[in-house]
Amino acid sequence: MKASIVTIGNEILTGHTVNTNAAYIADRLLTIGAGVVSCHTVGDEIGVIVRALKAAIKEADVILATGGLGATADDLTREATAKFLGVKLRLKKDLLRKIEYRFKKRNLKMPDNNRRQGYLPQGAKAIENCVGSAPGFKVSFEGKSIYVMPGVPGEMKAMFERRVLPEIKKRLGLKLNAGRGVTVIRKLNCFGASESQIAEEICDMCGRERSPVINFTVGYGVVTLHITAKGLSLSEAAGKADEDVKILTKRLGNLVFGSGEEGLAEALGRCLRERRMSIAVAESCTGGLIASELTEIPGASEYFKYGWIAYSNTAKISELGVPARLLGRYGAVSEQAARAMAKGAREKARADIAIAVTGIAGPAGGSKQKPVGLVYISVEMKGLKETQRFIFSGSRDFIRRRAANTAINMARLAILEVD
């Protein structure tokens, strides 16, 4: 089954609201094996809404529309849907009574504006809104279904989960044997090689005609493989996807750190917890990013005890015991400084493993010998001491995040190596 999403609202087009509704709906539909083929975002104007519905109905079996169901004059989705269907709006008396009752219950007089919400396109079936005043509705067109839901995320989600998703699921169940199939996506998260290096490694699996299809996304050095499998049943599609996950995990080895939504910090946390190890971090240019990522994971206090943001030289000396003459000779951004920071952090925290990072995040502070983006990362644990030099390019934010991810991954690999 193919789905298309139509999100309606000027606030999305102006960029003031990020379109989280579309991502939410798409994600939930995939869990039941329905794929979203397109998403159209338009403003509160009858003409453009009609155009979007026309485009969506060509592409999909089911349309999920959100927004424009409020009580004010700029809420035009009801009118536009009627126009698209070639029918009139009709007052649904029972619906209006329900809306009136919502206000009555709270001892409020219903504003006249809200009467608008009692009108639906002829033939439409109202969908109850348990959270807010705007009812949704469902219409059919040429054997296809159009669900129209409110744009407020909380109201949309409640309506989608309670009323819309179960109906689509049921319909999908009945149609499963009709031959169009279901889609399942698995994700594998990698670090330590570029997107194109990984693609080369597994090029025999990356063909567009192959099934499952493998797609790549990248963020701050994390390369995520999306494995999209199709099948006639959920178990068939899941089976294919999981088989690919197994093959890829074996072939890519330690490049793979997790699956699904698991990030690097979670993967390192798992390594630490499984071995009952503790960790300490000493950060200069990453300025707390590594610590904040590690402590974002629930239960991090089991393994994370101490962290320092030794931003100044005096902090490196007084808090981590880095010798002043070392800083004088090699500078704060040096292999020697990184190593001394890791040593100091590990000793002071009595931690099993310590990470230290020092570098130049920019935009200022670089020189010819030590350019912006130069970062030293040191990891120290029993049986392993390692310091690496990196040159990252990009903005301050990018350099910091890339350095933090690289450091977390180095700690993960160090633990696996010593095992």
Added chain:
Amino acid sequence: MKASIVTIGNEILTGHTVNTNAAYIADRLLTIGAGVVSCHTVGDEIGVIVRALKAAIKEADVILATGGLGATADDLTREATAKFLGVKLRLKKDLLRKIEYRFKKRNLKMPDNNRRQGYLPQGAKAIENCVGSAPGFKVSFEGKSIYVMPGVPGEMKAMFERRVLPEIKKRLGLKLNAGRGVTVIRKLNCFGASESQIAEEICDMCGRERSPVINFTVGYGVVTLHITAKGLSLSEAAGKADEDVKILTKRLGNLVFGSGEEGLAEALGRCLRERRMSIAVAESCTGGLIASELTEIPGASEYFKYGWIAYSNTAKISELGVPARLLGRYGAVSEQAARAMAKGAREKARADIAIAVTGIAGPAGGSKQKPVGLVYISVEMKGLKETQRFIFSGSRDFIRRRAANTAINMARLAILEVD
């Protein structure tokens, strides 16, 4: 001028990535008075990309497309654009040389895959990518412009800001007198009161029929006022918006901490820099979030010297000199502990001001006396010591971010108060 956005990538359609690119572009275009009329999101398939470009070109004068410019076989935007234009892809030798140079510079062999990025539709002009390897490009079609940018947000933003936006702005400048009118949006960022409290405070300015229109968005306690003004010229619209900004800033007083994209950390950084003050932070439940936000600001090393993540009791005792018996009597999450952490941090760092945070971010670790969400924040500077108790509700992430923002704002207000 009307713009349409086409975002390309299976990862957006599956809901695994929220479409922040579209919101970013729309927001930035509005600042120069160009309105987005539609946004189409499609997957990595030639047919649907062509369809989206066709729909977009009907609706707008300029198309901003993102995604599908990577080096792997699933990156099909180059091919699709060529098909849309009815032309072939051509190897751009100078472009390929630039891509090869990127790898050479870092002593890496360019994977064969990256050759793909040297091909552009015939007649296209390459747009340099200063951050990553995927070049963008621009093509013209029936007097309209299509800009194609990478999908990785950092790369897209850099390219959009440096190359695309200035070009559109220039083009718009020529067309300004064509009579369509322009929209200008200003943003005012507030902290310390809820959206509805602020709305009540300025209710006389919040009518929907008023011009400029004022809208609200909220994130981790930050309430942003969007002031949307329309006018026949850029200066007329900007004048109206700026007049509102002046009135609102005066009426809301210290609730306003910044404008535009300025965040709390930047606002505090400005306060510190103007007074040549230094700051130290001691974090427990926020785990480095405050430090990482403060050090995200370029030049933060001027005022940020020391930070501690004293996650365990032993760290609070050994690093910040919190008395062990104090922790024994009152617990680590207590007013007394927060105060002692701030005192210890300020003394050890010899900082002008120190912030300390201790709390329970959850999901586990709460009790009846000390529930999840309980956070103590202490600020200490010459002439002012203040500790406040908060109960934040929501997820671990929300509690941590809300606590970090609140702490940064407390430091900002403390400095303003002592002035």
